[in-house]
Amino acid sequence: MPNISGKHISYWIDSTPTANFPPLINNLSVDVAIVGAGIAGITAATLLKRAGKTVAVIESQQISTGVSGHTTAKVTSLHQLIYADLIKNHGEKKAQIYAQSNQAALEFVAKTVTEQQIDCDFSRQSAYTFAETEDHLKDIEKEVEAALKIGLPATFVRETSLPFPIVGAVKFDNQAQFHSRKYLLHLIKQIPGNGSYVFENTRVLKVDEDNLCQVTTDKGIIQAQDVIVATNIPITDEGLFFAKTYPKRSYIIGARIAEQKAPVGMYIGSGEKYYSIRTTPDKNGLLLLVGGGGHQVGTVENTEEKYLDLENYARSRFDIDSIDYRWSTQDFVSFDKIPYVGKLTPLSKHTFVATGFSLWGMTQGTLSGMILSDQILGIENPAADLYDSTRATPFLTPQGIKQNLEVGAHWVGDRLKGLNKSLQDVAIGEGKLVTVDGDKVAAYRDQTGDIHAVSAVCSHLGCVVAWNSAEKSWDCPCHGSRFSCKGEVLHGPTVKDLKKF
Template identity: 45%
Template sequence: MPNPPPLPGHDNSFWMETSDTTSYPPLVEDITVDVAVVGGGIAGLSTAWELIRAGRTVAVLEARRIAAGVSGHTTAKVSALHTLVYDRLRRTRGPDAARLYARSQQEAVERVATTVTELGIACDFERAAAFTYVTDPAACAGIEAEARAAAEAGLPATYVRRTGLPFAVGGAVRVEDQAQFHPRRYLLALAEDFRRRGGLVFEGTRITGLSEGDHCRVTAGSGRTVTARDVVVATHYPVFDRALLFTRLAPHRELAVAAPLPAGHDPGGMFITEQEGKRSVRTAPMDGGGRLLIVTGESFTPGTGDTRERFRRLDAWMRKRFPVGDTAYRWAAQDNHSTDTVPLVGAFHPGSRHTYVATGFGGWGMSGGVMAGRLLTGLITGDAPPWAGLYDPRRLRSALRGAPAMLREQAKIARHFVEDRLRAASADSVARIPPGTGAVVRVGGRPCAVHRDAAGTVRAVSARCTHLGCLVAFNAAETTWECPCHGSRFGVDGAVLQGPAVRPLEEVDVSGAEDSGSGAPAPPP
């Protein structure tokens, strides 16, 4: 089999490449604080920072490195314009809900702006207009409706037919006074200010257990514990299933490519369309001068389809429409969409007294994470903002309105559960897996996720996701195993890269199958 052509660009996020690394210690002893925040992305760090300013003692517990997961691989738009959310909210939850959503998100934009000034953060913070556009004139009615709904909700929104994009649009919503920034530089500065105020940050500390009560306790994989009156679970996808939030969340992965843009060709704003598999466009200043064009899109469910082809398609779209130089970077990010559109931020489940969650930001985690930090701090300190009910995970009416989407998502997961066990394996033997690729092979009736590196060395792990048992699939572009049911991601060694799974895939010895060339599909166990 011929080797596929190399993918465009350097395999790393621009934000990760152009910011400092972190080296906070792991948790090595039992501690007690007022609040334990599980997760060191923008939602977790914003919450911790707001809480310590409110006089609480706080510990942040991050499984890998802070601001290096979704927050380190975002498009980094800080905006209250979230594609077509306002017309949808107005129709499903009423105009008051749309106004509360707009107010909470725009206040998050302003919170970032004031924090940048207050702390003197050099994070390339820039004000810019945000646009949601369509190229098909037949879709303009929806855009006009969104512009009206966003304006009625209180945003400085207008309907326009021209933008700074180098191609024609059918119509667009334009919202002024939005922002973009370097998310890693912002968050690392926030973490350092949090630490200077007495906050504790622990990296390399994966939390695997939660005990609730008047005094909660979270337990790390090492066995060390943190006792706290309140616990915030801000792990992107909740790592505990007791609230059954996984029935109301749908994971989506998106790709990004970035290339230098010649002077005079900056489109002058932030742009997004849900057409063409989603396309999002912005620019960022480069350290050596000039602008970097960042294009995001190709939204898909993790563990499905050919990610390499999606990268090439996205890169081709960028090159067709913009006079860019050589592609400099490529990366991917993942987010979770709630089935009723609105993020889930608040009490973890109906019986919660001291546990809270922040999830389901639907691709808008920069403003959403900052909003969550303020909301959760208000709930914990007894000063909840007026929009707390809008985001409450315990909401029933909106959950019922989102039932059709929830049922579709659960039906998709059920299909994966059944079809993955009945279908043939993705390779008919271990011996036939080419170098640099991976495949699921049944060895002795057991599904094994087998990867062969460029040197020919084989590594195999169980193909059953440790979250709820779906079978993983290989992502050749990122050299990872991904679960199509709830979005857990694993390295080829089985290590957890992204939850909700908290346990690694079990290593499997397939040397016998490799030597004999066996490992053909067997009847499902």
């Protein structure tokens, strides 16, 4: 295994305390149960409690240590290159609603920070999508034209504070960045009390809707009039959201850089291989956050190479002192690039979902919380129809066809992996698919030489998992479920651990 620099933990998590909310102990009833304590769930809980509802926020692990704790934490309506495509595929009116709703989410965060005086390193910044070669310049120019057409604060620029040349960039003024976990920890601490609750280390197993909704957890049952499932991808398979999105992993490093050598603003490249760039203040000065290396979950085994590539990029482009952090994240990309926010199914009356944020969860998650709280409160939201989670399923987009064909290929083809391998073939620190007494086994040998053997068949819908060497995890290439080397659930849609041998 190559030598990778940096502490293997998200800076947002490492620089904040644990929240220490209790697990569920007794069955109880509330107005609204919210499954998942990331930015979508916490935003909805904040707005609903403010409106007089009792809420219970239920988190399987710890507050905002999932995707919201592993983000780049950019709060912006500039989503790389999207507006030209939205106008082309959905029309100018829908593209304008998308733009306005993301701008509204940005301003909601800004207003919340100001009103509640939240210490979360919030700062207004310009956001850029840049091209380094002429190959992508036309895409930049089209994006500027599209953004201006629908009223966004866009300009075309040829110079930035980046320490390397570009051929052009689209620039949005008055965007923002923040420390996502400081922001969310502040909000979540206001939820408990007066009939409302926050529970950590409580895994939701299923949600049933009848006269009252029933949320069944591994610790007990919560009844509610309404339920919001905000778990990045719904843990309930109704609605087929796992088949209307695809799971994407990406990687981030935090590098120590002197302020006078650091770029000003937030950046993301264009083209197939692109990098995300921003800085954040920390107790020792300034960190340069460089992200990239995106790929579909479970399709890359030697993930150490992703971190090494980020390190090489950072060292070749910036005058950095050291690599202090490294971490990875995962999001689900909607086939039509628009999140799904609304009812779980067309027949649902009281169960709601938010998913498919397509790597822009700080604004998309915030606007989801705003839309869902409005729907539960009976308030008309002008963006609700655009994000309607029951809209016509875009299976027949090129990306949708490709993804679902790949799922079928994995379901069949991956069963041939490991046929001629045994436990003796697994080296220390390595994970391998092997066959033991006819069973397909995912085996990991730890540093002491002990084998941890679990079923290689994903507990979601039966695909075969793949090894992720840098994260020491078993990842499902079909729908994005992830498990520790001991088979414990790290990421949904599954709620069940892998069977242990």
